[in-house]
Amino acid sequence: MNNYQIDIELCNNRKEKPSFSNLQFGKTYTDHMFVMDYTQGQGWHHPRIIPYQPVTLDPAATIFHYGQTVFEGLKAYLSENEEVFLFRPEENIKRLNRSCERLCIPPVDEEIALEALKKLVAIDRDWIPNVEGMALYIRPFIISTEPNLDVSPSKSYKFMIILSPVGAFYKEGMNPVKIAVEQEYVRAVRGGTGNAKTAGNYAGAMLAQEKSGKSGYSQVLWLDGKENKYIEEVGSMNVFFKVNGEVITPALSGSILEGITRKSVIELLKHWNVPVSERKISIDEIYDAHQNGQLEEAFGTGTAAVISPIGELLWRNEKLVINNGKTGPLAQKIYDALTGIQTGKMEDPFGWRVTVE
Structure with missing residues (x-):
């Protein structure tokens, strides 16, 4: 087991949920997000679930100039019995780390990443559409944050997870x-x-x-x-x-x-x-x-x-x-x-x- 403790700060003002009947893909976001920081010499630290909010970055942050970033995509589903399911989430975390290796980003602890993902989904579970063919899209991603215009790997990063209730990706749905x-x-x-x-x-x-x-x-x-x-x-x-x-x-x-x-x-x-x-x-x-x-x-x-x-x-x-x-x-x-x-x-x-x- 890891030694991480995920801090949780719940938002005071919940957002008004959209009508699930006409959701557009990736346009709506839930009440909370997960954030964890990386600092060279300290490693990944301070995992937390906080109210969904903007991120402030230095204009010289590496992500803006050299595109050092990776991401994943998976979904949470609501069953007829109101159970919440994920589909092979450990595979997404493994692939995230494979992408990290290629982009010269330090790997995340797969155990803490999966735990954070589950906790975040559990907190915002009422955002999962109870409509057939719809789900809660989960977007884990890592961005480089060091203010540095030298072409070299960043020495600091943010790992975040955000959630979005979604309908069909293609307007055609299951039609060809x-x-x-x-x-x-x-x-x-x-x-x-x-x-x-x-x-x-x-x-x-x-x-x-x-x-x-x-x-x-x-x-x-x-x-x-x-x-x-x-x-x-x-x-x-x-x-x-x-x-x-x-x-x-x-x-x-x-x-x-x-x-x-x-x-x-x-x-x-x-x-x-x-x-x-x-x-x-x-x-x-x-x-x-x-x-x-x-x-x-x-x-x-x-x-x-x-x-x-x-x-x-x-x-x-x-x-x-x-x-x-x-x-x-x-x-x-x-x-x-x-x-x-x-x-x-x-x-x-x-x-x-x-x-x-």
Whole structure:
């Protein structure tokens, strides 16, 4: 056990909660937040839960100039019996520390991080929407805070967790989305920061995302940065294809985020004895499979959307309609299983569900 004691300061004036019937993703925040500081020579210290409030930083803080930051995303779910569940939260904390290592940020104590996360969710549990398909989004993140314009790792940091009640990530919900294959820009290259969850990856993807959005496409499908031919991931999701009975997802190559939903889907498919493989897959292979009538389904996976069926790919100005633009049976089965486990409606044979007391 660690020797940390989390201080708790409850707010006096609770916010008025929004209508859960028309929540936008990531626009509303709960009453409290978690904060812990890092100082070189002292380590991580002073963990506390306090009223949600702005953060004051020096204009020279490293985060503003060199982007030394990492973050995570997971959800808390409310069951029909009013129990609060998390889904594999220890995996998020492990990935946070892997991202820390890549960004030269000192790792957090995984035990205290998970304890803080649970306590914060428990305090603000009445913010969890009791509406099907909605949840409480949890955003742990670390920023560098040392006032220093020298290009070197910061000597001080803040680890924070904030909470936001959310509805569907995509306005389409579980209905298929349209994805444009990106041909001009790249998201990451092997040896870069593609497998870390850091802000720069997302900032660098926004231009392509904006362009595809204006053409009516929800996201872009990124190809590898070296040969511009192998599929990597969608902007906010890992991606899977069902080709001639086999489910294929790009292998982790150092430039792809190691998604927790991705990992869970692979384990679920193996549990069901569905053929699934992680390997390099080119956009040309997917195009040929579509032309041959063997591309049966495609879907994205991620915490925000869980499962997002792909009904159309735009590749070299040609529209590849998948499964007649409808949600495929396998994508629906996976979605039902994962959300069933997450919300307590189904048995959890894997031990993925964690109860918040």
